[in-house]
Amino acid sequence: MSRYDVYGALGSPYSMKVRAAMRAKRLVHTWTGMTAEDRQSVMPNVRAPVIPVIRKPDGQWTNDSTPFLLSLEGEGRDLLPPSPVARFACLLLEDMADEWFMKAMFHYRWAYEDDAEWCANWLMFDSLPNAGQDSVEAAASTIRERQISRMALVG
Template sequence: MTATPYRILGALGSPYSLKMRAVMRYRRLPHVWIQLDPDNDFERTRVKAPVIPVIQYPDGGYHNDSTPMIYDLERRHAERPVVPADAGDAFLSFLLEDMADEWGTKFMFHYRWFAERDQKQMSEWLAYDRFRGGEARIRQFAAAFRERQVGRMAIVGCTPENAPVIEHTLRRLAAILERHVLTEPYFFGTCPSLAEFAWYGQLSQLIVDPTPNDLMREIAPFTVRWLMQMDDASGVEGEWRPGTPAAVVDDLLAFAGDIYLPFLAANARAVAAGEPDFALDLPGGRWSQGSFKYQAKCLEALRQAWAALPSETQGSLGPLLDRTGCLPFLAGDEA
């Protein structure tokens, strides 16, 4: 453990910021939380893509992108890892984390910027976080930020036409998690993995924003409380489970096989063909959006991780991934 703390430059309204803060808290890594404001915002320019959170390491260097940072911290600190020790579970946790980061963010973005009620409150709250005073400045910034974010909804697929899919898949995910948390708190044992922290990050926003907060407390009240506990798991003492992961992993993989991986594959095909947009049928309705190169890279990273697994690990995971519809997409031979 180093005496010099990590500095997390983030925001309460950023799911990836809260994901990384929760990881650091669980791992008991010395850190300070710094709310981004006009005085420190320049530090975002120290990374290639100025998106948050930005973390300054004890050596003075700046980093961002939550998944690479989590794996980098695993290499730097042996205590209380969040990547499961078993190679198969490590791969599954990576897949579930990726799904949270790339599909779960659609829940957050849709509910935050779709309805007038949420647009108004959250733009003003996020502006207050930034300035912490000065009503005129807060309201001016909130109005501009709201307009910007609403204008970006189509980029991430959060359109009125796609709303039925987003809302249907949230209800399915909430039901999966609600069954799980009433039995046991974690996916791969008695301690959390990077997958739980990724889902915590995205869903942490849904229990703050007004409309999804009402919904989540109605359909998944124990999941809401679980999310609150995930915010600081520094007191959790546990271990990885030998053998079969929790039943929730099977359910989440079925979610991936039905929704997330078909979405990634359709996007990747569009990117490869140079097509500006794509569409496919998903549970809840028809989905269409612009193609996105980053998410094509996500699918390629998952396929590379699968291909890199030892043959015996692939053999043990194969039936599970086949049963849940994930295997063809990971092997690159989906129809």
């Protein structure tokens, strides 16, 4: 049986979308939490260095979640309803969530100091599972500053 390999992160809504869809479709897949070490070997396989990254059974790599999931509609259970009107509504809501709900998520993760500290630590503990607490906290400080600096653009 063919298997998909999904590399993502618990803090990535796009990764969670792909993981949930793969489960709903009951497609054979592995889930690997993307660590800093994995980035070295996985990211060179895709054009844009963003997660999730998926290796398809044919060996091809991709990382744009919506086109990937749409390409799977012939496999496993359907994610989209058969009615053209309901299908359009689902695709419209998915596009809105992908583009606009991310802004709200980004805002609530990084706009408030307590939330930003918690989220930065959570993301770095997930990304650096074998690092010590000092390393994780240093990385969390860096990611927090970077994300907060992007607030005007993203959140």
